[in-house]
Amino acid sequence: MNEQYQAKDTDQSKRVDKLLADIIEDASRSQVQGWLKENLVLVNDEVVKSNYKIQEGDTVTWTIPEPKPLELKAENIELDVVYEDRDVIVVNKPSGMVVHPAAGHENGTLVNALLYHCNDLSGINGVERPGIVHRIDKDTSGLLMVAKNDRAHESLVAQLMEKSVERKYIAVVHGSIAHEYGTIDAPIGRDTKDRQRMAVVDEGRDAVTHFRVLEHFPEFTLVECTLETGRTHQIRVHMRYINHPLAGDPKYGPRKTLDLNGQALHAKSLGFEHPATGKWLKFEVEPPEDFTEMIQYLKNRS
Secondary structure, eight states, rough: OOEEEEGGGGGOOOBBBHHHHHHHHTOOHHHHHHHHHHEEEEEEEEOOTOOOOOOTTOOEEEEOOOOOOOOOOOOOOOOOOEEOOOOEEEEEEHHHHHHOOOOOSSSHHHHHHHHHHOOOOOOTTOOSTBBBOOOOTTTTTEEEEEESSSSHHHHHHHHHTTTOOEEEEEEEEOOOOOOOOEEEEOOEEEETTTTEEEEEESSSSSSEEEEEEEEETTEEEEEEEOOOOOOTTTTHHHHHTTTTTTTOOOSSSSSSSSOOSOOOEEEEEEEEETTTTOOOOEEEOOHHHHHHHHHHHHHHHO
């Protein structure tokens, strides 16, 4: 099936391979370059090279080929394991790591690392996503829980459905938020104007994010967000919805932002009931060094 995108003024002079890597979820730039070589990408119905510079009004059309079956490989990638027993693993995922393999990201994912670390992961999510109960975005760092058997998987998913899992994030957003506390209750679904993005839409799935302001900076605010639901890109979409998009967010934020490799978002706290013992477990991890350096930079500007 063909997908289409109408270039905006903000896309002017951007390379076509970079443009598509930005707007197609889970697509890498090298993957897009492969599509261009196979003539699967057209601009104004003409074949172009990867370095073609987009002009406002260009119509970019592409066809994503059928994915090839993935052969998962265990890879000796260092894992920051926060907790582990026979039922669950809690890991601190670094920014830049994809959670599970997909087209364009067959290797170097959290799943590849988990398969090397242990071979007893639940199979409920299929061959390509063993043990994965929930996800966080590639460029989001922080805590993630993984199921080591099917019983644990079912319990953790049930807790997510019941909204009893505690998930807190910290984020830096654009602008000064006037209210110290707030709740964003707005349904999220595919953006009707751009199928590569999510948006607040009437026919979307219910989504609730609670936030509180931690600190104000010139032009930016540090907030803590608590998820009641777990929709794709939920915090990123909700903060954009209230006109406070995340700093560094290439998909939902402004072009003029902090110089970051992706959105300023860190999953700092995770709490859930142990699937076997029923004991409440809660974990917290500090944000990575580049995140704390960014906060210090904003403080110094103040």
